[in-house]
Amino acid sequence: MKTHIDTPQGVFTAYFSEHGLAGLDFPAAKPAKAKDTGEAKLPATVRAWEKTTAAALRAVLAGKDPKALPPLDLSAGTPFQQSVWRELLKIGPGRTKSYGEIANLIGRSRAVRAVGGACGANPIPVLVPCHRVLAANKKLGGFSGGLERKISLLAAEGVTV
DNA sequence: CTCCGCCTACCAA
DNA sequence: TTGGTAGGCGGAG
Numbered sequence: 019m020k021t022h023i024d025t026p027q028g029v030f031t032a033y034f035s036e037h038g039l040a041g042l043d044f045p046a047a048k049p050a051k052a053k054d055t056g057e058a059k060l061p062a063t064v065r066a067w068e069k070t071t072a073a074a075l076r077a078v079l080a081g082k083d084p085k086a087l088p089p090l091d092l093s094a095g096t097p098f099q100q101s102v103w104r105e106l107l108k109i110g111p112g113r114t115k116s117y118g119e120i121a122n123l124i125g126r127s128r129a130v131r132a133v134g135g136a137c138g139a140n141p142i143p144v145l146v147p148c149h150r151v152l153a154a155n156k157k158l159g160g161f162s163g164g165l166e167r168k169i170s171l172l173a174a175e176g177v178t179v
Numbered sequence: 180c181t182c183c184g185c186c187t188a189c190c191a192a
Numbered sequence: 193t194t195g196g197t198a199g200g201c202g203g204a205g
Contacts, residue, residue, distance in 0.1 A: 098202060117186055121201095132202040134185045139203080153186065160185030168185085 019064065023072045027079050027170075030144075032071055034064050038089030039071055041141040044163050071145070078144050081174040083111050087145060094141060098126075102136035109150045112175040116154045138162045144171065152179065 023030045028045025067088040074084035117133045137148040149171040153159040161168035
């Protein structure tokens with residue numbers, strides 16, 4: 019199910035499955051809709067997750083470490099992608115790693131390019147910090163959500179490239 | 180099997 | 193330094 023989360027950077031859209039947060043979308047470039055009243059119908063569990071998600075999201079956007087994350091439902095990804103995403107969760111605010119380092123950490127030192135693919139397939143940007151992964155030369159690589167966003171997120175954490 | 184990608188290391192200008 | 197490139201790997205069709 020889908021809900022909207024208000025942040026200083028705009029309204030994000032969160033998707034929840036029966037297992038937890040399954041996806042997150044950046045605010046639409048153009049303001050699609052203004053309000054959402056469907057939240058009143060959400061099950062208590064989902065509302066709790068949403069609350070945690072909102073707090074965590076705002077924390078990261080502010081460059082801080084989220085105290086707690088909602089349960090994440092990464093089941094949509096392949097085993098390889100999930101291992102990459104779990105590795106990304108270990109990167110703290112203001113810290114970065116290269117695609118090659120991630121590859122090493124998950125035991126696929128040569129699968130560098132594949133790691134990039136996994137990052138691009140990340141369904142939960144921001145909370146699963148795909149933006150803290152830079153190219154080998156410590157330069158910006160790419161970012162499916164738009165390089166602008168990657169730059170902003172890093173800037174909020176005090177990282178410049 | 181083929182094609183593509185948020186990569187890299189390497190080699191030629 | 194900049195630019196082109198081939199290798200390597202997982203995912204999608």
